[in-house]
Every structure is written in C-alpha cells, then in structure tokens.
Amino acid sequence: MAQVTFEEISASDFFYRNRDIAGFTNPTRAIFAAVRELVENSLDAAESLKIPPEIYVRLSFEGEASKETQIYKLRVEDNGIGVPPRHIPSAFGQVLFGSKYKLKQQRGTFGLGGKMAILYGQITTHQPATIISSTGMSKIYMYKLLIDIQRNRPIILDRKVFLNKEGWRGTIVEFSLEGDYLRAMPKILEYFKQTAMVNPYANLTFVDPKGRLYKFIRATTVMPDPPKETLPHPYGVDVELLQRLIQITPYKNMLEFLKNHFHRVGEITATKFLEFSGISPSKNPKRLSHEEIVRLMHMLKKFKEFLPPDASCLSPLGEELLKTGVLKELKPEFVAVHQRKPATYAGHPFIVEVAIAYGGEIPQRGGFLIYRFANRIPLLYDEASDVSVKVINAMNWRRYKVSPDMPIAIVVHICSTKVPYKTVGKEFIADRPEVRREIANGLREVARQIQRFLTRREHVDRERKRLGVFSKYLPKIAHFSAKLAGKEKPPDIEKLLRSVKRFGAEGV
C-alpha cells in the first residue's frame, strides 16, 4: 500500500523550489531580474528620505560556468536610508522578512525580489553575499551572509564594524551569481534608460562586464513626495482584515472603531454608515459574532458614501517630473502629460499617469513606442498581455488625428499600494476594469492635447498656403478668360488680391 509522507517546508524552500515564478526562469532572465530587484530596493531606500538617489551598479566577470553561462559579481551601491544593523541579517537573508509589508506605495510590493536574487546567487555559486550599510550614524556595518534555505534563516559568516568618519549613509550589496549577460544586455540597458525616464531626479551609473560605462544623469533635483503609510479603505477590507483590526483595536464602540481604523472615515461618514447598516454606534467591536463580521464587510462594500482614498499613501511622479523625464530620455518635439485623480480597485488606491510624446528623436516605426511603468518600475516583458497595451490598441486614435505611422511614444505609469501584477516577476498588469478605465481616460486627455498641437501646426501651415493659392490662380483665371473672350490683355486683378488679404480668414 502506498505511503504518503507529510512535511512542512520553509518559505525560502518554497521559493527555492519555484524560482520560475519570481522571474528567475533562466540565466538571461535571472541576471536581469537580479539587477532590477536591487536597483529598485536602492531607489526606494533613497526616496523614503527624499534624497535624490545616487546608484552605482557594477557587473564584473568572474569566470565561465558552462558553455553559455558565466559567473558574475554584482555590486549595487546606494545613498539610501541604510538598514539598521540588527535587521541586516534578516533583511537580506530571510525570505518574507522586510520593510515592505505596509500599506504604502513601494516598488518591491512582494518583498521578495532582493532576497530571491541573493538566494539565486547562492544556489548557483554558493558564495556568501556581502552587505555593507550605514544609516548615517557613527558606524558602518558589514555582514557576510548565507541563507539557510531549509530553515529560512540567515547564516552570518562574518561581521565587521567600521567608524563612519565621513558620515556615509547608504547600502552596498555584493554577491556572485550565474548568468548570461550577453543575452540579457539589451533588456538591462533598456531597463536603465526607462528607469532614468521615470526617475529624472536620480543619477544612475552602470559598469558592465566589458568595462563599458553607462551614465544617466539627473535632470532635476525636485522629487515627488514620499508615500505615507495609510489606513485601509473601507471598500478594500475583507473578513480577515476586519478580524485583525478588531483584535488590536483599543476602541470600545463601533463609531470610534470606524473613525480610527479606516481611511477617510470621519464622524459624519461613520455615523451615516452605521445607520445605513443598522449597527448600533455603541456596539463593542470585540463583541461582533462571525456572522456579524461577514455582514459588516458586505455592508462596507455596499455603502456608497465613503470618500475615495486620497493620494497621500501614493507617490506618483507628477506631471512636471514625468514631462522632465520624457524630455530628457526621448527628446521629443512635443509632449503632453496628465495625471488622473486617485481611484481604487478592490479598495486599493491607485493613480494613473500618462504621457504622449511626438517627433524629435522618437523614431517612426509603423507603431507606437509604448513605455509601461508601475510604481516607477519599467515593465519590459510580456507587453502584449499588459492592460495598457490592450487599452492603447482598443482606442480610436484616428479621432485624435493620431496614427501609428507617426513618431509617437506613449507612457503609462500606474502607482498603487498594490499594483495588480499577474506574476511575482512583475512583468505585466492584470486587466482590471477600474484600471482599464483610468488608463483610457488618461490617454484620451493627452490625446486631446496632442490633437490640439497637431491641429495648431496644421492651421499655421494652412494660412501660409492659402494666400499662395490666390496669388497663383487668380492671374491664371484672368489670363485664360481674356484669351477665351478674344481680349488683348487680361483684366486687372489687383483689387481682388487686395481684398483677399484684407478679409484674410474667409474660405478657410
């Protein structure tokens, strides 16, 4: 008879066994994913302090691994907030541990990417990772770490403390991994270019394994406001979350409970809601039965009068910065940008920003150039499945005098406390009706702007041509009619030509 054995595995072990789903599918994707995950952590680390990021990335060749893959050392330095020394081992050596589990917008929503990169490096090279960090205080800490995959715990191989004489602040991560840089190169370079576009206040430096230096210089030091942590919005709660809030709440009645634990719920809204749902304001939330909790959740979703979430927990780029970034990296003749008001899907707030750029150095390729971003991360793979691409393809561009054979680039940026990615590898965004609608409305707005630009340009051209037409044809009409009528010389047309100039606008 068959015997089935049961066992528990650690979260590290789960991802070790299933690394495909986090984007570490093959040596090409892996090296791209590693660079990206670490750069994003560094950007977050600098932005949370509102410091213009300085990020230095170096990939260096270490040796051949197989016929097609090599061992590289990856080093990423930033000037970010730094990691407090006691958290360094867990932050870099324990899966599902970190600073990214709060309700605010951050790049690495899954809190997994950086550690997956280190885990992948360890699996393929068995070398420890080196982490150097300082929060800007008197000391700099250095750790050499391996991950104990079966137990999901860091193994500290070495730990050093240095005096921080120059007041350096930031984090350096260095580890080895197997990869195929040659194949990954185009995507990595594209990644830096696009990252520079939506982070125009960042300096990015990349030294590749051949020693080539790529530098993306900031065009501004203005930075968007960093996102703030926020309370959950009533439309987004589920039973589990309600239960957790009830467990921790110090408030003894429903009115206070609602006012203090939910986003944009004040005295008036809370009172109205309780009336709507027939719950006594004085009821102690800890006394709610399971059935009542379930009902509460449904009522919260049904109530129409909650205010939409505000954007304080989000950190969109803003129209100015988006414009700066697009002008800097694409050098177009014209650009229109638009930021939508905050919206929600399933209770998660999000903001869509779009830009459309025309002419200049944008190539004409028989199709739009599409740049997709989520929380300031460029999305480079699986374009066809992305909701933005679907919306762009479905739009009636001809209404706006725009056609795919014009030199046009379209940028769509979605920021959210929870971007609806379809995969852990953060490759494309799921097709949610709310998101789709916001993107479509944003695109319509910039499409109208580019239409005005195109129309205006056309109009100036047309006026110039108009006068030319009269000066060309009136003399001919005079000449031909005279010959036809058997007259010796054509009639005088000066008066007519003058009147055309005076009443310049008619007939246009």
Added chain:
Amino acid sequence: MAQVTFEEISASDFFYRNRDIAGFTNPTRAIFAAVRELVENSLDAAESLKIPPEIYVRLSFEGEASKETQIYKLRVEDNGIGVPPRHIPSAFGQVLFGSKYKLKQQRGTFGLGGKMAILYGQITTHQPATIISSTGMSKIYMYKLLIDIQRNRPIILDRKVFLNKEGWRGTIVEFSLEGDYLRAMPKILEYFKQTAMVNPYANLTFVDPKGRLYKFIRATTVMPDPPKETLPHPYGVDVELLQRLIQITPYKNMLEFLKNHFHRVGEITATKFLEFSGISPSKNPKRLSHEEIVRLMHMLKKFKEFLPPDASCLSPLGEELLKTGVLKELKPEFVAVHQRKPATYAGHPFIVEVAIAYGGEIPQRGGFLIYRFANRIPLLYDEASDVSVKVINAMNWRRYKVSPDMPIAIVVHICSTKVPYKTVGKEFIADRPEVRREIANGLREVARQIQRFLTRREHVDRERKRLGVFSKYLPKIAHFSAKLAGKEKPPDIEKLLRSVKRFGAEGV
C-alpha cells in the same frame, strides 16, 4: 526623518496578500480555481492507491454577497487514500505543509492550491471549512477548521470521530466561498470535460447550483502506474541540493555517495565520472570545501555519460489511455497518439504525450482545437502564451497534408516532477527549449500518422476515379481521331480498356 519598520510575515500571510498570483484574481476565477484545486487533490489521492477515482462535486447556493457575486458552498468527495487524522489540521489549515514536496509527479506541484481555496473561502465568508476523512481503517474523523493567517497555523473549532462501519475510505472537503458561478460556468464545465478526457478511468459527478447534474462516466478501469519517488538526477542538482545531501549522507566516500544519492548512477558511471572530474573516489563528501562543492556541481552538469532519467517517477497516461480518453470525449473518426521517451530540462525528467484527432464530432472552425494538459490537469487560460500553442503554430502542417480548416483536435500532455509553469495559478507552461523540442517531435510523429491516414483515404478514392477516367476519354479519343482522319467508324478500344484493368496500378 523617515522611519522604516521591519517585520516578518507568515507564508499564509504572504499568499493572503498576494492571492492574485495563485489564480484567485476575481470572483469568477476564484470559484473556478477552487473547484479545480480540490478535484485535483482528489484525483491524486485516488491515483496514489491505483483506485479508479470516484469524485463527487457539489456547488450549492447560499445567498447573495453583492450585486454580482454570491456565496456558494463547495463540497468535494473522493474515494482516495484519505489523510491520517494527526495530519488533517495542518494539511488543510497550514500553507506550505503537505505531501507534495517530493520528487515525483503530482498534479498540485506547488502544494498550495487546496489551501488557497480554503483560505479564499475564509477571507470572503469567514466560515470554517469541514474536513471528513478516513484511511479506510476503523475510524472516520471530522474537523472544523479556520486558518490563523498571521501565524500560518490551523485553528480547530470542532473535532468528531465516527466508527467506520462500512469501511469507507476517502476525503470530503466542504467550505463556503464567494464567487460568480454564472460567469465561471463555461470554464468549469470545460474543465470537467477535459479532465474526463485525460482521466478516462475516473467517474466525475458535478451538481451545479441550479441542481443540474453533469456526469462523466469512466470508459476503462485500467489506470496508469502511479509515480514513484525518485532520487535527483545529476544534471538537475545545484549547490544547495548537494549541500543538503552531504549533510544527511551516511556514506563516507564519493563513490558510494554518488551511487546512493543520484538517479541512474551506478558503480560504472560513478567511477567514470570521478575520473572525468578528477575527484578521488575515496574522498569523504563531508570534507568537500565550498569551492569543491561548486566545482562538483559544474562537473556534474558537464559530464556527458549520465543516463537520462527513467520514467518511474513519472506517471504518463500512456498511449492506450490517452486514445481511450480522446475517443470517449471527442468521438473523432480517427485518432493518433504518441508518447515520447522521457527527457529532462534542468535535470527534471518529463514526458510529452500528444494526440491528434480528426473528423467525427470534432467541429470545423478554421483552426485547430487545442487541448493542453500538464500532469493530467487541463490548462484553460492564457492559451496564446503556452509553449504548445507556439510549437503548433510554428509547425509546417502543410507538409503533413493537414490544414487548419480541417476538423482537427490536438492534445498535448506534459508530465514532469516539476512542470515549468509560469504562474502559481498553473495557467501556462514556459517556453523551455527542451520541452519545445519534445512537443515538436511528438507532434511530428502523430502528424505523420494522420498524414498516412489521410493519404490512404485519398488513395482508395483515387483508384476508383482512375478507371472512370479511362472509360470516359479513350472512346472520345477514338471517335475524334477517326473523324479527323476521315474514317467512318472509330477504331476498337476494347483491348486498351482491358489492359488498363490488368495493369491497374500504372500512372497512379
């Protein structure tokens, strides 16, 4: 100054926050995913005993949840191996716990699906799940469970023990969840139909919320051999795995270490490999340095003489059963099936089985009907991204006299200890060159078979026409030439007609 807080979250909590990636994207997908995950667990449970599965699924309406979604109760009963009572709470109430972390082929490779379904039910309805199970011994156990998401532990609300007078064996899972059955219905029914196709030895019963009964009756009681657990193949190891093996090995020298811990490595192969890699056979594996372990991994991958993995850890359907399933569900005029030899990708063994069916009840739709399966699971979403579809589209079908406007269905089944899914939701298979090659070769084989079938049919038709042609035109030639030559009557052609019949084959 900004403050960053660090915390650890549980695996349950991670998936609770990121349920999109496991296929529970929206109420429609969620109800489909829940049915699928539980049916698959049930199939696995019966097959591991080589018992023809009897599976009963009932969805019943419990009440309205919102304008578009309802609460349903889902009940799934099987006649499988049952869960030992001490494992029931963890097996159904703790994420990353279960029987699916071994190296053998099972449907639910991620060991996550069933629990995600229960978790989703709990999040949306806050009702406990009921589990009833018996391994066929004297007792039947019943548990009512909730999951403590923050700690990833089961909460037992109730436990009962019954006498098992009738020797029942199997598992019953019942819980409530929110969903949108009306929209999910077509996919759910398609799922049952396709599941019946690749599990022709199973009885499947589905009662839907309107009380409609769908029954898929088995066409055979023959079952494929259940998969066996197996050792890792040398091509598939990484440093982490080597290290784990070294930690647990009782063997004191490399020769024994290799012979006993690796799949298809015997005395001769192990000796050859050690010679090839310059490692002393008597070296104690526990004494290997980190650098030596890394080198050992690379040498294992480079050595050309390891035997390919055998199929004992896999449980393909087999050509007979695949044929039975296709004939049963598609009722074609002709079917060709083919099972490829075992192959590996990244050290994971896999087997591709393909079928091509023609005519009969297969509709003609201007494109092939494509059925994709992985470890006997139908894949119903994201068809366009799947490797099988890419291979099918890239094939030169005209070479085989096959065109998309024929009534043709193609079945591709991949079984592996680790199917390279791209998402946890098990929707499509990544494009690995090794997998691509096997699918292509398999399709070519069945394409040749269908070509022979089509050619044979054509041949019979042609012979019949051939004699007709001679009888039609010879008299005419005789008649016209006679008139042209001015003769009164045509020459006699009887002799020629006779010779055509005698030497019937010429000119064809």
Added chain:
Amino acid sequence: MEPKEYRSSIMERRKEVLASLGNLGAKIYEQIDRGFFPSIEMPSRSTENIYYDPKFRQYILGDKRVKRSARNIRHLKPFAQLVWTALFSYELTSQRKTSTLRDVYYSAQAYEMTFKDQQESNNIITDLETVLGFSREDFNIFPEERSAVFGDLTISYTVPGYEGKTLNLTSHPDGVMIGPALTSADFVETSADKVIAIEKGGLFTRFIEENVHKKFNAILVLTAGQAPRATRHFIGRLNRELRLPVYVFTDGDPWGMHIAMVIISGSANAAHLRDLTTPDAKWSGVWATDIVNYKLPTDPLDEIDMKRLYELQKDPRYKEDPLWQREIKTFMKIKRKAEQEAFSRYGLTYIVDEYLPAKLEETK
C-alpha cells in the same frame, strides 16, 4: 432619309460650341473687370439632384444649382482648371483637332495647371459639359475606347482632308472603327432596316461571317463591353436620323443587362447631357429566361453579381418595362449567368440560325 439637313447640322453644332465657349470667357472677363470675384453657376450633379425622368426616359438633373466662386479658396484651383479647359477646348474645336482625355491631362502642364491625376482632369471636363450643356465629344475630346460598326450604310466625312468623301460601312469585313471621324460623319444612304448592337467582339465577327447584315438587313454595332459615349451617340443617331429600330444583344448577366440599359436610357453620370440615349431600343437577349429555355452552360452568380441585381431592382430605369423586373427575378431565382458565346455549345451557327431570328421577332 434627309441627308442634306443633317450634314449642315454637324457644322452648325460646331459653331454653337465655339460661341458658347467664347461667351463663358467673356462672362468671366467681365466680372473680374468690374472688380468682382468671378463665379459660375451650374446644375448640381450630386446624387440628390439626379432624377429619373419618365418623359425623356433617362436621368436628368434637377433644379439644384451649385456656384463655383473664385472667392472660395477651395473652388479656386478647379475654377482656374475649368477656364483653362474651356480655352483648350476652344483651340481644339476651332483648329478641328481631336484629343484624348489623357492629352488634356498632360497639356495642362504647359500652363502650370497641373491636375492631381487623370480623375481630377476628367471631373473638370464633366464640369465644362455641365456648364455649357455640350458633351466632351463636341469639344473634340475622346476617350480611348474603340468600338466598331458594320453594315450597308454610306457615310460622308466632315473631318479635315476627308470632307465630302464617302465610305460604305461594309467595305472592311473586320468592321469599321467608331472614332472621331466616323462620329462626325453625316449619313448618306442605307438599305438596312434595323440596328443590332452586340457586346462581344467574337460574336460581332461571327455575325459578319454569317452575313447577318444581309440576312437581317441590319447594321451591326460592336459596343465592346459598356458602349463608349461616342458609340451611344452614334446608335442614337442611327435610330433618330434613319428611324432604324435598335436591338441590343449582351451577355446574360446583370452587367450585360445594364449595357443594354445604358444604351436605352443613359447613365446617371451623364444626367447633364441629352442625345446619348435611345429610349426605343430593345434588349433582345441573352435574358435570364433564355438561359432556362435554351439550357445554356452557365456560371454561378457571385456575391458581386447578386449585389448588382439588388441595386438594379430598385433603379427607376428598370421599372419602365415589366420585362426588366421579370428578368431580374429570374436571375435571382436561378442564380446563374451565361455568356453570348455559350450558344457555341449548339454549334457555331446556332445563334444566327435559331436564336437571333427568334429574339428579333420576340422583341419587335
């Protein structure tokens, strides 16, 4: 026959054309000279202004008029093109030279009056026709299509170098080309008592070989598909000046049927012109009912054929005589079509020996 009268009419018409062109120039000259933007009015040729007139049995233009003004920037170029075209026509006609539509297109370049394409230049010529009420052939502008005629008719040329010379149209047994010279010739004498118009060249040659012109006392006209305007005008003159009944033989399909209709009632494109129609001409075959009665080899009507039938069914010209509706319905029912050559299945002379006399009798 009154040949004298018609000879002079051809010369008279030329004078009228020249005067009309000169007047147009004078009118424009005067407007400019008095300080106005010149403008021209003409009947609108837009579809809403085209009506079927049962009296004339052809399409005519209604009362709606359009104004082309040199004040309007969009009218300026076509206005100049129109005046140039008038001047060019004046020179052609007065010098008694002919020109093709293509020549007009190129000649404009000498005056920096470049047309965008042939279509634009053709449109302006149609404008000039509409303004003055003469057809382009009156301005000595001919398209390239060529059709032919054969039969006992003696004509007298009016073209330079041939004035007064006569030709009998049986003199070349391949048929005599209908070009500018023939179109402008006067009729002198004929023994024929009918005209048979034929769509296809092969059948035209067959008829000549089989002496249809003698056996049936007929003048044979090859339309070579849809009859060019000059040919329709020529057929009309045979009918009006010589009082000969006209019978039209075409392929048995909607397109052949319409070839006959255009000879009879003209086209909507020429609603601004008269004298191009022959209202009393008869469509003698191949009818849809002939396809059935004679069991002809057929091809299926395709989608475009069927679409055309539905259009024709609603066309007012097809409501005059119940014959048309009956044949359209039969086509729709049998969903087949047949060519004139299809009679060859009964032997090459069947069409002359059997079909033709029967149909001439039937449609007399």
Added chain:
Amino acid sequence: MEPKEYRSSIMERRKEVLASLGNLGAKIYEQIDRGFFPSIEMPSRSTENIYYDPKFRQYILGDKRVKRSARNIRHLKPFAQLVWTALFSYELTSQRKTSTLRDVYYSAQAYEMTFKDQQESNNIITDLETVLGFSREDFNIFPEERSAVFGDLTISYTVPGYEGKTLNLTSHPDGVMIGPALTSADFVETSADKVIAIEKGGLFTRFIEENVHKKFNAILVLTAGQAPRATRHFIGRLNRELRLPVYVFTDGDPWGMHIAMVIISGSANAAHLRDLTTPDAKWSGVWATDIVNYKLPTDPLDEIDMKRLYELQKDPRYKEDPLWQREIKTFMKIKRKAEQEAFSRYGLTYIVDEYLPAKLEETK
C-alpha cells in the same frame, strides 16, 4: 512588290494546315487500331527548354521533347482535349469560319469535353500549335483584342464574300481594324516607305490628324498596348513582304520598352512559333534618355516597375543591342517614367513636328 506570289501563299497555307490536322488524326487512329495506346510527341515548352537564338533573334524551343500518352492517366484528359481541338480547328478552317478563344471553350461542351476554365482551353490550343507548328490564327482562332492600321496600302481580301475585293487603308480616317479579314488579306500596292507602330490610341489618332502617313510616307499601326499576335504577324508581313522598315513608339517605361521588344523578338510564350517577329524593327522611343533630354513630365517608377527592369536587364533579348542596356540603366538611374502623351505639355503637335522626325532619323 510581288503580290501574285503572296496571294497564292495565303491559300496554300490553308491547305497545308488542313493536311496537317488530318494527318494528326490519322496517326492517332492508326495507333489505336494497332492496339497501342496512342501518343503524341512535341517539343517541351518548359522554361528550361526555351532558348534565345541570336540567329533568329527570338526565343526558340530546344531539343527536349515531351510525350503525351493516353496510357498515362494524367495525360488522358488533355490528350482527348487536344484531339477534339484539332477536330474543331479542322472544321473551322475547312468551313472558313473564325472563332474566338472563348468560343472554343464553350464549343467543347457540345462534345462533353468541358474545360476546367479558359486557361486550360487556351493551353490545349497552344499544345496544338506546338504539335503542328502552326499558330492559332492559322486555325482561324482569334483572341478578342483589336488593333488598327492606317496608311496608303491597298489590300485584297481572301475571306468568303470578299475574295478579290480591295480596300485602301486610308479609306477610314479612324483607322482600319486588324481582324481576321485583314490578317488574311494579300497586299496589293503601297506608296509607303516605312511602318510606324504606336502603343496608344490617342497618339494614333493624333498622327492621322497630323497627316503623319503623308508627311512621313508611313503606314501607321496601332498596337493598343501589347500587340496581339495577329498584329505582330501583320507587322512582320509588312516588313518581309513589302520590305518596309518598322519603327516602334511606346510609352517610356519598362512595359512600353517590352512592347517594342515583343514586336522585334517575340515572346517566350511563342517560342514554338516562327513568323511572329520582326527582328529588324527599331524601338524609336520614348526612351529613358528622351525623358531626360526632353524634360518630360514623369511619374516615379514603382516597385513593380523596378522589378521588371531588373528582369529585363538579364533577358538575353536585351543583350543584342547596347541601346537596351543603356536605356535600362538610365531608367534605373532616373527612377521615373513618362507616357507618350506627356509631349502634350509642349502643345499637341510638338510630338509630330519635333520629336518624331528627330527619332526616325536617330534610329534609321
């Protein structure tokens, strides 16, 4: 001129054709009668068997031969069709009737010899040409295209009813159609000393109006695009029987150039036939270099034009005279093309007054 000889040659040829058709029937009859599957051999017309022969200055078929045998199922239907076509041709020729390609297609149905389509029927006729070495016009089968001729040439008809009748080809100033009757006529007398072949109808009419036939002592031939075979044969006869040099005027583009070439050296499709070429004819324009020298209005060469130029560049017929390669290179360089009518930009008579005399001199 030796009219007597040629008159008889036309009649002689008819006899030869009939004998040849009869022999074919007899040969097949005999094979069957002796109990063999009948078969026919003929030169292969596949591209590998078509060679350019610098001596004949045309394409000819090589030594490769194909056998059509009634034993082979794939040959059986075409074999029967071939015998039927021979029989049909015999009846046409002996009864002195003509027929179009379309008629052949339909006539077959009377014998249950249905052809799949017009193309299949045309192929079988070409087979018959190849087997017997006569062209389809010899079997009295003509395509529908019609071209025309004008000039001082008196011909004498041989068609039934017109035997011995003569016609001077200036008698109709629209031009005289080249049909079966003209093709089979004998030449009686001419005062012309050259032949000018012209691609476009408009220009043909212009030349007549401008008295080019008198001013240049020329017989004018309108090819109306790619010259039909009967017209090429007719031009060849003018050249050989009357010893008149031939000048060809076409549009200035690869297609016009090739119209001239096919008159000069024939086409690969007719490699199995002789007497369709006029090797000494000259292409007199419009050349690519004329486009440059005369500053003609042009259109750009499109992709298909350019592709055609590359094909022609490699064609052996275009390697005979360095003129061709020079013009091809010029076209490729300027990437423009011009029509004959383009000269109208210098006025309607410029082409006759200036261009034509210059080019006749240049290509003499």
